[in-house]
Amino acid sequence: MRLENCDLTFITMEDYKKSGINENEKDIAYSQAIKAGKRIYYIDVKKNRKDEMYISITESKKIVNGEGDNATISFEKHKIFLYREDFAKFAASLKEAIDFVVAEQGEYVPRFQENDETPLESNTTIDIEF
Numbered sequence: 001m002r003l004e005n006c007d008l009t010f011i012t013m014e015d016y017k018k019s020g021i022n023e024n025e026k027d028i029a030y031s032q033a034i035k036a037g038k039r040i041y042y043i044d045v046k047k048n049r050k051d052e053m054y055i056s057i058t059e060s061k062k063i064v065n066g067e068g069d070n071a072t073i074s075f076e077k078h079k080i081f082l083y084r085e086d087f088a089k090f091a092a093s094l095k096e097a098i099d100f101v102v103a104e105q106g107e108y109v110p111r112f113q114e115n116d117e118t119p120l121e122s123n124t125t126i127d128i129e130f
Helices: 013-018 084-105
Strands: 027-036 039-047 053-065 072-083
Touching: 053 084, 072 084
Parallel strands: none
Antiparallel strands: 027 039, 039 053, 053 072
16 A cells, blocks of 8 residues: 555555465565563564565554453564665654654653552552452
């Protein structure tokens, strides 16, 4: 899918599946996973059939439907393919967007410790009766 008036190409997961591209046929030159709560971001550097490298960014979000024994878990995925000729424009625009958010709302301060559901600072007392 090509967006009008834009040099970047974005493809939805549905379009990707319809394309018939086999994910296993691509060479992965570099891979990094970023865990962020219920989401995991994957940044992969891959090679196409011409041996040209590009970046594949995937957001994978865990979806839990139902509760208890009836709960089902699935993952919703979104991909962006970023090609070498667009790196500079993409990086500059991403930096501008990040700088804007930080200027408007300040640096992000996590409420929870990594891999923990416990708040960093808590003034709340919870009484539990057994």
